[in-house]
Amino acid sequence: xxxxxxxxxxxxxxxxxxxxxxxxxxxxxxxxxxxxxxxxxxxxxxxxxxxxxxxxxxxxxxxxxxxxxxxxxxxxxxxxxxxxxxxxxxxxxxxxxxxxxxxxxxxxxxxxxxxxxxxxxxxxxxxxxxxxxxxxxxxxxxxxxxxxxxxxxxxxxxxxxxxxxxxxxxxxxxxxxxxxxxxxxxxxxxxxxxxxxxxxxxxxxxxxxxxxxxxxxxxxxxxxxxxxxxxxxxxxxxxxxxxxxxxxxxxxxxxxxxxxxxxxxxxxxxxxxxxxxxxxxxxxxxxxxxxxxxxxxxxxxxxxxxxxxxxxxxxxxxxxxxxxxxxxxxxxxxxxxxxxxxxxxxxxxxxxxxxxxxxxxxxxxxxxxxxxxxxxxxxxxxxxxxxxxxxxxxxxxxxxxx
Amino acid sequence: xxxxxxxxxxxxxxxxxxxxxxxxxxxxxxxxxxxxxxxxxxxxxxxxxxxxxxxxxxxxxxxxxxxxxxxxxxxxxxxxx
Numbered sequence: 001x002x003x004x005x006x007x008x009x010x011x012x013x014x015x016x017x018x019x020x021x022x023x024x025x026x027x028x029x030x031x032x033x034x035x036x037x038x039x040x041x042x043x044x045x046x047x048x049x050x051x052x053x054x055x056x057x058x059x060x061x062x063x064x065x066x067x068x069x070x071x072x073x074x075x076x077x078x079x080x081x082x083x084x085x086x087x088x089x090x091x092x093x094x095x096x097x098x099x100x101x102x103x104x105x106x107x108x109x110x111x112x113x114x115x116x117x118x119x120x121x122x123x124x125x126x127x128x129x130x131x132x133x134x135x136x137x138x139x140x141x142x143x144x145x146x147x148x149x150x151x152x153x154x155x156x157x158x159x160x161x162x163x164x165x166x167x168x169x170x171x172x173x174x175x176x177x178x179x180x181x182x183x184x185x186x187x188x189x190x191x192x193x194x195x196x197x198x199x200x201x202x203x204x205x206x207x208x209x210x211x212x213x214x215x216x217x218x219x220x221x222x223x224x225x226x227x228x229x230x231x232x233x234x235x236x237x238x239x240x241x242x243x244x245x246x247x248x249x250x251x252x253x254x255x256x257x258x259x260x261x262x263x264x265x266x267x268x269x270x271x272x273x274x275x276x277x278x279x280x281x282x283x284x285x286x287x288x289x290x291x292x293x294x295x296x297x298x299x300x301x302x303x304x305x306x307x308x309x310x311x312x313x314x315x316x317x318x319x320x321x322x323x324x325x326x327x328x329x330x331x332x333x334x335x336x337x338x339x340x341x342x343x344x345x346x347x348x349x350x351x352x353x354x355x356x357x358x359x360x361x362x363x364x365x366x367x368x369x370x371x372x373x374x375x376x377x378x379x380x381x382x383x384x385x386x387x388x389x390x391x392x393x394x395x396x397x398x399x400x401x402x
Numbered sequence: 403x404x405x406x407x408x409x410x411x412x413x414x415x416x417x418x419x420x421x422x423x424x425x426x427x428x429x430x431x432x433x434x435x436x437x438x439x440x441x442x443x444x445x446x447x448x449x450x451x452x453x454x455x456x457x458x459x460x461x462x463x464x465x466x467x468x469x470x471x472x473x474x475x476x477x478x479x480x481x482x483x
Contacts (some may be wrong), residue, residue: 137424138464148474157472166468172475191475266465269423273461276430280454283437287447290440 021095032097033105034058036078041067049074051082051187060084060098070102076327079105108315114216117243121218126225133248135261136198138269141168142262143197143229148173152203152234153256159259170195176204181214189223189231199262201226202244203234203255215244224248234258249306302331303386356388374399426461430454 008016009381021027034051041047045064050057050059060082062070074080083101125131142160146152152223153171155194160167172195185202192200202224204215214220215235224231224247233248245251253256347360357363363371364384371377385392421429433454436449 061453110459124450136422138422140467141469143475151471167469168467168469170475171472188475195475269427270465272427273458273465276434276454276460279434280430280451280458283434283440284447284451286436287442287444291444291447306472 009173011090014093017093018088018090019090021086023155029083030084032058032082032084034074034080034082036074036080039074039076047074047099049099051080056272058097059094060099062102066100072104079106079250105213110213114243115220117216117221118246121221121247126221127246135230135232135250138264139167139197139199139262141170141195141197142259143170143172143192143200144203145174145185145192145200146203146255146338147176155254155256156201156203156259159256160263163260164263167263167266170197177211177214182217182219185214185220186223187225189220193226193228198229200229201234201235201252201255201258201262202231202248203258210332212240215242218244220244221247232261236286258348273362294350351387356386359388362386374401421457421460423461423464426457426464430457430461433457 022393032051034053037050037052037057039047045067047062047067049060049062051060052058062084080101081103082097084097084099087096087098089096095180114272121127142155144156146156148171157169160169166231170192172191174188175184189200189202204212207310215233221243223246224233230249232250232252233242233244233245234252235244235248241251250261276298362385364386365371365377366384367383369376371383377399379384379396379399381396383394383396414445433450436442437454442450
């Protein structure tokens with residue numbers, strides 16, 4: 001059979017395929033999910049790889065311009081979402097997926113779940129500043145929940161004891177990544193709630209530093225929220241804040257920083273204590289000085305040194321007063337005497353004795369009646385005659401009526 | 403300030419129950435300020451001073467608490483306690 005009809009060149013066939021592809025809007029921009037295989041980063045900066053699922057594989061290329069913006073290093077076996085278009089590599093008539101963006105499938109899902117968890121915890125008030133426990137100025141002891149091996153606990157110990165030599169440290173050796181991590185951290189925090197510590201550092205330590213998943217769980221958030229003691233977290237990166245960092249009472253950028261926030265500098269405390277002690281003594285001494293000065297000033301006054309000098313004028317004054325009083329009383333007495341004498345003189349003037357003194361006499365009968373008429377008596381009656389001086393007993397011998 | 407100073411002076415005066423270092427230092431500052439104002443009677447001064455010395459000792463003893471090494475808490479032991 002001979003060729004008939006139109007004869008196509010290879011290039012023309014490639015062109016036909018190309019235009020067929022380009023006519024499909026679906027193939028012009030789509031997300032593909034699959035696993036990376038045959039991954040290779042070329043020295044030019046382009047990435048070459050294949051995307052496969054359980055049945056099929058398609059070649060893919062990601063040019064330098066897009067590859068440079070990738071936030072992670074893709075690896076074989078990674079489950080990813082790929083955004084791009086289907087095109088033809090004409091030279092080999094090779095169908096390819098031209099990748100513009102890659103998102104790791106697991107991470108994408110995790111990120112969504114994490115956002116949902118953060119919203120939920122926020123709604124419960126776990127991140128509220130007003131529920132954060134204050135960090136004590138000088139803790140009795142510092143608790144650390146971290147990996148017992150590696151640089152983290154050493155860094156924390158170094159900084160704690162540099163600032164505060166001898167500060168008691170209680171370590172709960174926790175797994176901070178892997179399957180055990182969540183349970184281990186939760187147990188560590190509840191152990192700290194019962195330990196004799198009053199501030200806790202939760203630090204991620206050791207191993208490949210990228211796995212923060214344990215610190216992004218609800219269990220760890222609950223344990224932090226319920227710990228009852230202030231917790232300083234040193235978990236995430238500056239760009240990558242974990243749920244644990246958000247729930248913790250204070251967030252430190254590094255374990256060393258957490259240690260700095262946990263304890264004061266002992267030397268500063270000693271200095272301020274010595275200072276206040278000296279001021280206390282100094283001010284008491286000054287007060288004592290002031291008091292004794294006042295006492296001396298008081299003791300130096302005339303009253304205490306020579307009481308007579310203070311007393312004499314007063315005594316004198318008192319005497320003068322007494323004299324005055326006496327004079328006053330005497331005058332009053334004299335006055336009264338004067339008046340008594342005058343009264344007596346007046347009485348004297350009225351007295352019948354004065355009349356008698358002028359030569360009159362008072363005659364009384366024996367029974368005491370004063371005689372004013374001669375017929376009051378009979379001859380022979382006895383009379384009593386009172387004279388100015390002395391008296392007489394007489395007998396009536398005669399009487400007349402005129 | 404004066405009013406609160408005085409209030410504090412009476413509210414916790416003479417009490418020497420365990421105080422934190424920070425509380426102790428703050429109260430000490432208060433006592434020293436009272437003494438430094440020089441308005442107290444000799445007896446009040448002595449009472450202030452006596453309380454202050456007590457606080458200095460307490461604060462000092464807090465600074466003297468030291469540990470030689472890190473204590474390890476094991477989950478199991480703690481659970482039982």
